[in-house]
Amino acid sequence: MIPRSHSSLQATWQQQLKQSAISASELVERLQLPVEMIGQLEKASSGFPLRVPDNFLQRIQPGNLSDPLLKQVLPDLAELEHFPGFSNDPLDEQHQSTPSGLLHKYPSRVLLVVTGACPVHCRYCFRRHFPYQQQQMGKQGIEKCLKYIEQHPEINEVILSGGDPLSAPDRLLSDISSRLDQIPHLKRLRIHSRFPVMIPDRINDSLLQWIGHSRLKPVMVLHINHANEINQDLTDACERLKRAGVLLLNQTVLLKGVNDSSEQLCQLSETLFNVSVQPYYLHLLDKVAGAGHFEVSQTNAINLMHQLLEKLPGFLVPKLVREVAGVTSKLPIDLNL
Ligand SMILES: *Cc1c(COP(=O)(O)O)cnc(C)c1O
Numbered sequence: 315m316i317p318r319s320h321s322s323l324q325a326t327w328q329q330q331l332k333q334s335a336i337s338a339s340e341l342v343e344r345l346q347l348p349v350e351m352i353g354q355l356e357k358a359s360s361g362f363p364l365r366v367p368d369n370f371l372q373r374i375q376p377g378n379l380s381d382p383l384l385k386q387v388l389p390d391l392a393e394l395e396h397f398p399g400f401s402n403d404p405l406d407e408q409h410q411s412t413p414s415g416l417l418h419k420y421p422s423r424v425l426l427v428v429t430g431a432c433p434v435h436c437r438y439c440f441r442r443h444f445p446y447q448q449q450q451m452g453k454q455g456i457e458k459c460l461k462y463i464e465q466h467p468e469i470n471e472v473i474l475s476g477g478d479p480l481s482a483p484d485r486l487l488s489d490i491s492s493r494l495d496q497i498p499h500l501k502r503l504r505i506h507s508r509f510p511v512m513i514p515d516r517i518n519d520s521l522l523q524w525i526g527h528s529r530l531k532p533v534m535v536l537h538i539n540h541a542n543e544i545n546q547d548l549t550d551a552c553e554r555l556k557r558a559g560v561l562l563l564n565q566t567v568l569l570k571g572v573n574d575s576s577e578q579l580c581q582l583s584e585t586l587f588n589v590s591v592q593p594y595y596l597h598l599l600d601k602v603a604g605a606g607h608f609e610v611s612q613t614n615a616i617n618l619m620h621q622l623l624e625k626l627p628g629f630l631v632p633k634l635v636r637e638v639a640g641v642t643s644k645l646p647i648d649l650n651l
C-alpha cells in the first residue's frame with residue numbers, strides 16, 4: 315500500500331486542530347442533532363469543554379444519538395450528577411514526589427506528561443479535572459525530568475503521555491527524543507496517543523522523522539474504543555507508523571453504551587488485527603467524577619472477557635486491568651472471581 319502523499323492544498327494537522335467542533339451549536343449543526351439539545355449540551359460541558367476534530371465527526375452517523383463514537387464525545391447532563399465513589403483525582407496523581415510532569419509509579423518505566431492538551435475531549439477521561447489542561451511543559455521543566463531519568467538507571471523505558479503528547483510540536487518532541495537517545499540505560503520510547511485516531515494527518519513526515527531515527531525502539535499505544543473508529547485515514551496512518559518501525563498496540567476503555575458487548579469487542583479486536591495493531595489493555599473505567607454513567611461493573615467485565623476468550627484467538631484478547639491509587643502496577647483482574 316502506498317501511503318497517501320500530503321499535498322499543500324490539504325489542511326495541516328494544526329489547522330485541523332483549530333477547525334475542531336468546540337461549541338454545542340457547531341456539533342449539533344454538523345451532526346444534524348435536535349437543535350433543542352444545544353442548551354443541555356452547553357450546561358453539561360460547563361466543567362469540561364466540548365472538543366471533537368472533524369475527521370472523527372465524519373465517522374459518526376448523523377442524527378444517531380446512540381452512535382458509539384458520538385457517545386464518547388457528547389456532553390451528557392449525567393456528568394453533573396454525583397456517583398458514590400467517583401472523585402476528581404481517582405488515581406491520586408496530583409500528589410507525587412517526582413519533578414512535576416513525571417510520574418514514576420513502576421520501577422522500570424516513567425511517564426512524562428509533555429502537555430495537558432488533547433485533540434479531543436473524551437467525556438469519560440480520568441484527567442478531566444487536572445489543573446494542567448492546556449499547558450505545555452517548559453524547557454526548565456523538561457530539563458528537570460531528563461535529569462531525574464539520567465539519575466535513575468532502573469528506568470529503561472520512557473512513556474510520553476499527556477493529555478496527548480502529540481499535541482506538542484515535532485520540534486519539541488524531536489529535541490526530547492534525541493536527549494533521551496543519549497541516556498544509555500534507556501531501551502524503549504513509548505507514546506500514548508489518540509491523535510492517529512482523531513487527526514490521522516498528525517502522522518506526517520516530520521513526526522516519522524524523529525520517531526524513525528531514534529536509537530530507542532519505538533512503541534505507540536493507540537486508544538481506540540470501537541471498530542467504527544478505524545477508517546481509511548487511520549489505516550493509512552498505522553501503515554506509515556509501521557513502515558517507520560513502530561510497534562502498534564491499542565488500549566480500550568470499557569464504556570457502557572459504547573463497547574460493552576462481546577460482539578463489539580470482538581469486532582474491535584478483529585479490525586485492529588486487520589490494520590496490524592495488537593490489542594493490549596481493556597481498562598475498567600477510572601472512577602472520575604462526571605463519568606459515572608459510563609461504568610460497567612467488574613462482574614459484567616469478567617463475563618465479557620470469558621466470551622472474548624471463547625471467540626477470539628488468545629493474541630487478540632486484551633488484558634482486563636484497572637488502576638488503583640497507590641498500587642505500583644496496573645492490576646490485572648482475576649477472571650475466575
Ligand atoms: C499505565 C502506566 C504506565 C505503563 O504501564 P504498562 O503496564 O507498562 O503499560 C506507566 N506509568 C504510569 C504512571 C501508568 O499509569
Ligand code: SF4
Pocket residue numbers: 432433434435436438439440441476477478508537
Ligand atoms: S485523548 Fe486521552 S487524555 Fe485526552 S481526553 Fe481523551 S482519554 Fe483523556
